[in-house]
Amino acid sequence: MKSLVLETKEVLSLRDFPEISRVEESLGPRDVRIKLHTVGICGSDVHYYTHGRIGPFVVKDPMILGHEASGTVIEVGTQVTQLKIGDRVCMEPGIPDPNSRAARLGMYNIDPAVRFWATPPVHGILRPTCVHPADYTYRLPDNVSFAEAAMVEPLAVGVHAATKARVKPGDVAVVLGAGPIGLVTALSALAAGCARVYVSDLAPGKLEIAAALHPGIVPVDARAHSLTGVVKAETDGWGADIVFEATGSPQAARTVFEPLAPGGCVVMIGGQPDPIQYDAGAAMIREARVENIFRYAHVFPRCVGMISSGAIDVKPLITRSFDFDESVRAFEIAASAPPQDVKMQIVLPQ
Known part of the structure; x- marks a missing residue:
């Protein structure tokens, strides 16, 4: 199960990552397993690559990058009713504690216990599959592409x-x-x-x-x-x-x-x-x-709806895409900050 791994500052590799493979075997009753399709390269991913840290979040061990993603549901937990195998989806990368005070007040994005993809020590999703809570996984309309769906995460910030x-x-x-x-x-x-x-x-x-x-x-x-x-x-x-x-x-x-x-x-x-x-x-x-603002809350369905209706067109922002086996090169290019590029994405093999 090859993943894009940040080994340490300025060192990336595309390799098998058995630790995440073992974790991914577990599918809870409210989870779905997703085959990843498109993953955007975020500025935070690049910053971890070039600096090894963002504020208090320090990469101390090898970490898989990526948190802007779309894919297809390939397995559902026993209690999942809103999604089915074959659904095309995008995923909200922050998983809060539903019982925390912040989550109960509706401010789940500032839950101190939130687990956010590609934020140390939580691994990201530049890998073939992931397991994710169904409640933070959103079905895509037919007219929203995987590339557009991977833009929902940054759009949510706006x-x-x-x-x-x-x-x-x-x-x-x-x-x-x-x-x-x-x-x-x-x-x-x-x-x-x-x-x-x-x-x-x-x-x-x-x-x-x-x-x-x-x-x-x-x-x-x-x-x-x-x-x-x-x-x-x-x-x-x-x-x-x-x-x-x-x-x-x-x-x-x-x-x-x-x-x-x-x-x-x-x-x-x-x-x-x-x-x-x-x-x-x-x-x-x-x-x-x-x-x-810190990330976002309660806006992913709105973003999907606006992309689907044409109220917001994110396609012109996607200026370059790479195959998964070009991931290391993609990050090297992203780190050079080409002035003509806005959003680069990585497409995984299907």
Whole structure:
């Protein structure tokens, strides 16, 4: 059972992983066994590869990567009624303790005991099969491809961010960062009702992709233009109702209040490994509301529904795919951060 294994920092191998094979033999009554089809390469996967850690999560032992996935159900537990063998599915990668206080309050994504794929010490799913709870496995409509389904996980971050922002019809938003999360956030904000979304980045290639996604997206090259100047000029000096920070850059995070309108909302999406500067005065004079998000909750079915209906089109974000036997090379390329790429995916043998 070959898997893509992060042996240690900057060392990947495609090899048999007998430890996970033994675990996968166990199928609980509320579980399904899934044959993996498509797995997206996430920035967190790449960061574990290049740095060996993300904040307090440290890779101490060999770990299988991958958490953005789709596949086909090949076995069901005795108590599973909503899924059957042959169903095409996508899977929510975080498994909380259903009895935890956070889960009982509906905030299962911030359950301290959540087990999230490819977050040490939990293995990911760049492997042929996995066992997963049926309650976090979602059937795909016929018109949603495996590649689109593997985009549901990153899209869920954007939908959760737009939900936390409390978007109102006609709002003007700013997204800092035109990477995968920034672009799905822009699409989510538009689907939620924003009239315009200004997307700022340093990479012209990514901005070209952003501009082609939706007529409501306004790309801003941060190398050549002042984002705040552009937004203020086009809002009669008022500013944006919402600013989404999706870069994870301390430099970008320092500027989040500059283009924000009075009474506006800032949503912090990008992970910050260290404390950042925060302009409390700029927030105060605007009476700014600041929201923080950690992954997502209760949005996977919404994402599947929006992709199926055409409300959100994620296909243009998938810029490159690799066969499973090219997985190591795929990560090497992803780590080089090609400016023309947004989302790379790996397709497993069927």
